[in-house]
Amino acid sequence: MEPLRRASLVQATIHEIGRAGSLDVTVGQIAKTAGMSTALAHHYFGGKNQIFLATMRFILTEYGTVVRDHLSRAKTPRDRVDAIIEASFDKTCFAPATVAAWMTLYASAPSLPETNRLLALYQGRLRSNLTHALRPLSPTPQAHAEVIAALIDGLYLRSALSGATSSQTAKSLALATLSRLLKDPA
Amino acid sequence: MEPLRRASLVQATIHEIGRAGSLDVTVGQIAKTAGMSTALAHHYFGGKNQIFLATMRFILTEYGTVVRDHLSRAKTPRDRVDAIIEASFDKTCFAPATVAAWMTLYASAPSLPETNRLLALYQGRLRSNLTHALRPLSPTPQAHAEVIAALIDGLYLRSALSGATSSQTAKSLALATLSRLLKDPA
Amino acid sequence: MEPLRRASLVQATIHEIGRAGSLDVTVGQIAKTAGMSTALAHHYFGGKNQIFLATMRFILTEYGTVVRDHLSRAKTPRDRVDAIIEASFDKTCFAPATVAAWMTLYASAPSLPETNRLLALYQGRLRSNLTHALRPLSPTPQAHAEVIAALIDGLYLRSALSGATSSQTAKSLALATLSRLLKDPA
Amino acid sequence: MEPLRRASLVQATIHEIGRAGSLDVTVGQIAKTAGMSTALAHHYFGGKNQIFLATMRFILTEYGTVVRDHLSRAKTPRDRVDAIIEASFDKTCFAPATVAAWMTLYASAPSLPETNRLLALYQGRLRSNLTHALRPLSPTPQAHAEVIAALIDGLYLRSALSGATSSQTAKSLALATLSRLLKDPA
DNA sequence: AATGAATGAGGATTCATTCAT
DNA sequence: GATGAATGAATCCTCATTCAT
Numbered sequence: 001m002e003p004l005r006r007a008s009l010v011q012a013t014i015h016e017i018g019r020a021g022s023l024d025v026t027v028g029q030i031a032k033t034a035g036m037s038t039a040l041a042h043h044y045f046g047g048k049n050q051i052f053l054a055t056m057r058f059i060l061t062e063y064g065t066v067v068r069d070h071l072s073r074a075k076t077p078r079d080r081v082d083a084i085i086e087a088s089f090d091k092t093c094f095a096p097a098t099v100a101a102w103m104t105l106y107a108s109a110p111s112l113p114e115t116n117r118l119l120a121l122y123q124g125r126l127r128s129n130l131t132h133a134l135r136p137l138s139p140t141p142q143a144h145a146e147v148i149a150a151l152i153d154g155l156y157l158r159s160a161l162s163g164a165t166s167s168q169t170a171k172s173l174a175l176a177t178l179s180r181l182l183k184d185p186a
Numbered sequence: 187m188e189p190l191r192r193a194s195l196v197q198a199t200i201h202e203i204g205r206a207g208s209l210d211v212t213v214g215q216i217a218k219t220a221g222m223s224t225a226l227a228h229h230y231f232g233g234k235n236q237i238f239l240a241t242m243r244f245i246l247t248e249y250g251t252v253v254r255d256h257l258s259r260a261k262t263p264r265d266r267v268d269a270i271i272e273a274s275f276d277k278t279c280f281a282p283a284t285v286a287a288w289m290t291l292y293a294s295a296p297s298l299p300e301t302n303r304l305l306a307l308y309q310g311r312l313r314s315n316l317t318h319a320l321r322p323l324s325p326t327p328q329a330h331a332e333v334i335a336a337l338i339d340g341l342y343l344r345s346a347l348s349g350a351t352s353s354q355t356a357k358s359l360a361l362a363t364l365s366r367l368l369k370d371p372a
Numbered sequence: 373m374e375p376l377r378r379a380s381l382v383q384a385t386i387h388e389i390g391r392a393g394s395l396d397v398t399v400g401q402i403a404k405t406a407g408m409s410t411a412l413a414h415h416y417f418g419g420k421n422q423i424f425l426a427t428m429r430f431i432l433t434e435y436g437t438v439v440r441d442h443l444s445r446a447k448t449p450r451d452r453v454d455a456i457i458e459a460s461f462d463k464t465c466f467a468p469a470t471v472a473a474w475m476t477l478y479a480s481a482p483s484l485p486e487t488n489r490l491l492a493l494y495q496g497r498l499r500s501n502l503t504h505a506l507r508p509l510s511p512t513p514q515a516h517a518e519v520i521a522a523l524i525d526g527l528y529l530r531s532a533l534s535g536a537t538s539s540q541t542a543k544s545l546a547l548a549t550l551s552r553l554l555k556d557p558a
Numbered sequence: 559m560e561p562l563r564r565a566s567l568v569q570a571t572i573h574e575i576g577r578a579g580s581l582d583v584t585v586g587q588i589a590k591t592a593g594m595s596t597a598l599a600h601h602y603f604g605g606k607n608q609i610f611l612a613t614m615r616f617i618l619t620e621y622g623t624v625v626r627d628h629l630s631r632a633k634t635p636r637d638r639v640d641a642i643i644e645a646s647f648d649k650t651c652f653a654p655a656t657v658a659a660w661m662t663l664y665a666s667a668p669s670l671p672e673t674n675r676l677l678a679l680y681q682g683r684l685r686s687n688l689t690h691a692l693r694p695l696s697p698t699p700q701a702h703a704e705v706i707a708a709l710i711d712g713l714y715l716r717s718a719l720s721g722a723t724s725s726q727t728a729k730s731l732a733l734a735t736l737s738r739l740l741k742d743p744a
Numbered sequence: 745a746a747t748g749a750a751t752g753a754g755g756a757t758t759c760a761t762t763c764a765t
Numbered sequence: 766g767a768t769g770a771a772t773g774a775a776t777c778c779t780c781a782t783t784c785a786t
Contacts, residue, residue, distance in 0.1 A: 001745075021297030026780060037747045039783080048781065100296050107293035109347045110286050111207030120348045146344075146351065147337065147363050154340030158332075161295050162306045165332065177333050181363070184370050187770070212755060223772045228757060373749070393669030398776060409751045414778060472668050479665035481719050482658050483579030492720045518716075518723065519735050523705065526712030530704075533667045534678045537704065549705050549739070556742050559766075585760060595768045597762080606760065 005044050006054065008034040013055040018097025023104045027051070052104075053114055059101050060122055066090050067129065080133035081148070081178060084126070088152045089159075089171040099160045126152070137182055144181055151177060191230050192240065194220040199241040204283025209238070209290045238290075239300055245287050246308055252276050253315065266319035267334070267364060270312070274338045275345075275357040285346045312338070323368055330367055337363060377416050378426065380406040385427040390469025395424070395476045424476075425486055431473050432494055438462050439501065452505035453520070453550060456498070460524045461531075461543040471532045498524070509554055516553055523549060563602050564612065566592040571613040576655025581662045585609070610662075611672055617659050618680055624648050625687065638691035639706070639736060642684070646710045647717075647729040657718045681707070695740055702739055709735060 012034035016025040027048050031041040045051045070083035070090075092098065108115045130145035138144045155170040198220035202211040213234050217227040231237045256269035256276075278284065291308075294301045316331035324330045341356040384406035388397040399420050403413040417423045442455035442462075464470065477494075480487040502517035510516045527542040570592035574583040585606050589599040603609045628641035628648075650656065666673045688703035696702045713728035 005745095022294060024297070027782085028780075038781080039747055039749095040745080042782065043746080096296065100293075103293040103296065106343065106347065107286075107289040108208060110282065110289065111210070116348070120350070123344060123348055123350065143359065143362075146355075147359055150340030150344055150356075150359070151333065151337050152340065153343050154336030154338065157292065157339050157343070158309060158336055161292065162302070162309055164306070164309065169332075170336075173329065173333055173336070176329075177363075177367070180367060180370070184366070191770095213757090214755075224756080225758080225772055225774095226770080229771080234756065377749095394666060396669070399778085400776080410777080411751055411779080412749080415750085420777065468668065472665075475665040475668065478715065478719065479658075479661040480580060482654065482661065483582070488720070492722070495716060495720055495722065515731065515734075518727075519709065519731055522712030522716055522728075522731070523709050524712065525715050526708030526710065529664065529711050529715070530681060530708055533664065534674070534681055536678070536681065541704075542708075545701065545705055545708070548701075549735075552739060552742070553735070556738070563766095584758085596760080597768055597770095598766080600761065601767080 002044060005034075005036065005040065008036070009041055009044065009051060010055050010058045013051055014059070014097040014101060017055070017100045017104070018095065021096065021100050023052070023100075023108075049112075053118070056101060056105050056115065056118055059098060059105075060118065063087070063093065063122075064125070066092060071129075077133065077136040078182075081130065081137065082175060084129055084133060085148070085152060085174045085178065086171065088126075088156065089167050089174070091167075093156070094160055094167055102160075123149070147181065148174070148178060188230060191220075191222065191226065194222070195227055195231065195237060196241050196244045199237055200245070200283040200287060203241070203286045203290070204281065207282065207286050209294070213237070235298075239304070242287060242291055242301065242304055245284060245291075246304060249273070249279065249308075250311070252278060257315075263319065263322040264368075267316065267323065268361060270315055270319060271334070271338060271360045271364065272357065274312075274342065275353050275360070277353075279342070280346055280353055288342075288346075309335070333367065334360070334364060374416060377406075377408065377412065380408070381413055381417065381423060382427050382430045385423055386431070386469040386473060389427070389472045389476070390467065393468065393472050395472075395480075399423070421484075425490070428473060428477055428487065428490055431470060431477075432490060435459070435465065435494075436497070438464060443501075449505065449508040450554075453502065453509065454547060456501055456505060457520070457524060457546050457550065458543065460498075460528065461539050461546070463539075465528070466532055466539055474528075474532070495521070519553065520546070520550060560602060563592075563594065563598065566594070567599055567602065567609060568613050568616045571609055572617070572655040572659060575613070575658045575662070576653065579654065579658050581610070581658075581666075607670075607672075611676070614659060614663050614673065614676055617656060617663075618676060621645070621651065621680075622683070624650060629687075635691065635694040636740075639688065639695065640733060642687055642691060643706070643710060643732045643736065644729065646684075646714065647725050647732070649725075651714070652718055652725055660718070684710070705739065706732070706736060 009030060012030045013025070015033055016029050017023065027038050027041055030051065031038040034041070041051065045054065067084060067087040070087040071080060074080045074083045093102075105115060105119055109119045110116070126149045127145050130148050131141045134141035134144050134148075151174055155165070155174055159165040159167050159170040195216060198216045199211070201219055202215050203209065213224050213227055216237065217224045220227070227237065231240065253270060253273040256273040257266060260266045260269045279288075291301060291305055295305045296302070312335045313331050316334050317327045320327035320330050320334075337360055341351070341360055345351040345353050345356040381402060384402045385397070387405055388401050389395065399410050399413055402423065403410045406413070413423065417426065439456060439459040442459040443452060446452040446455045465474075477487060477491055481491045482488070498521045499517050502520050503513045506513035506516050506520075523546055527537070527546055531537040531539050531542040567588060570588045571583070573591055574587050575581065585596050585599055588609065589596040592599070599609065603612065625642060625645040628645040629638060632638040632641045651660075663673060663677055667677045668674070684707045685703050688706050689699045692699035692702050692706075709732055713723070713732055717723040717725050717728040
């Protein structure tokens, strides 16, 4: 029973964050959406903060799954780097709730140590995934990984928040820049 | 008197946001830091939201000033692009309060139309500044501007939030990538 | 539990309005008198205004009950008209709290649509009750009802607010005027 | 200067009460409408309550003037009673601001001694005016005065608050009832 | 396991009032 | 005489959290 309830609450949290476009969501709203009492929500999570943390962990895990999925279909070394980029601009990453959750992750990182750790985890994984994938392709995989990672984050920010750049354009720009970097690495 | 009070409040808001690391700041705290009553704060701004908006506008203006400063010292075309990048990684942009304010700008963009507009303003200006500066140097200034802009935002995110990448490293990476892009633009 | 709490709050509101002699009553006072927290008061009613509205509805209902009571004991047609008059000058109508609530009903009618509706309801019912009762006795029941209704309200106003006229005198005057009107209706 | 300022404020108060339909009017609004600072309003009146009292006194005085006007044109004894009735249903008495002020007079009578006194003054004057006018016409001028006074108040209440009864109808009903009472006084 | 009931703490906002100039 | 500046006090309302059942 417990895992189901927790999953319900996390889904409800995502839903409500998406609806509000921000963290301004009450436990009451979440519990109602999840079809249970606020008391039960507290019982299973211990507090509002922990509901949020679990939700962010869920979103990160989901992203991790998408990345693994794409990677599993990669054949050549270059495919592997492309896979990571494509996963990062997957449709699922642009769901309003996901965008909002992601932004609150950034916003709460300076104040909440646990969120900070979570964010560091994500940033570390992205970099190491990229470094690993770039090793057969680049003489300076570390530096290139750092650049591509930042590019992914920056393009996501711009396409997710303002309609100015579409997610397709963003992805193309990232892939094109990668090609440029690898062509003449000097 | 009014402009002084408003400035005081904006400064106090930055200070308190920095202290809290987030928007979880009460009007009372801000007013106390600014050395006045909450009633006066409301009198001069009309509400909490408008205090925050004014603060974000201030931070954007401040950033704009830094950019203009750097640009005014540029001699060659390439200098102009470098100036924008260097301004974006200026020490002032990494003050805890500024980082927090910036993150809350991102976080509140999906829910508050006014914040969204503000963010769009920033993103638009950065792009147009870069496009303009890149015109003499690149055959595709628009696309390059988009990439550099995203790179700036992404590197800032990574160096401002986690200690992993220093602001110096971030700046170097941005400049190096720019050089690479311009060297063999095809 | 909910109906009990709501009833408690309505009673407390009447009590506090009576004590203050006006609507200058805080939710805090009401809740304390009702023996609960302000939060619970808000929980059950949604807001101060709705507490007041419920209270006014209660007073109107109470008055309606008194009228029905008196009517049920009436034997002759004339008894029915007398019953309405007597009910309107019943002791319960002169409790300080009731008087104050009644006056605030008048005072808030111009500004609050819901109060206005409530008042119209009362005025309509009084008139229709009187019209109905006067039909066997008067050739112009409508006009007479209007006059008697106004007389009731006016006498109530004068005896409830200033000690000048006692409620007994008021009642007698109303009954006497009724007799006069019915004697020579031409 | 002082009398002008005071008059301005009283007019502004009437205007604002009319706009709000109730006493929910701030000193700030009144002062602004009167074209001066809140501090000056306080200077001339000493406080909000006294502004309101002065306003109510003004309305009562105005009503007194209308009554005197009508009385001065009366020729026969019966004319004098009619004059009082007609004055009470004068157009000026139905201005939204006047209605609202009048209702708040009733509503604040139970709690504010000074308002109570004011109301008693009005009720006393109306009764004595009517008694005086009825002396040549009625064997029981006191009782008749009381009835007519109450009728006036009651009809006013009904026609001023709900659109159900027009002021013309109200006046006619009062005059007709008066005729009836005087015709066969027994 | 589940919840309705209940609350304490806190926060934004309003406003009458005061005072130095 | 007149005002801008300033505030203390009060109020409504919200919400995370607890607990008895």
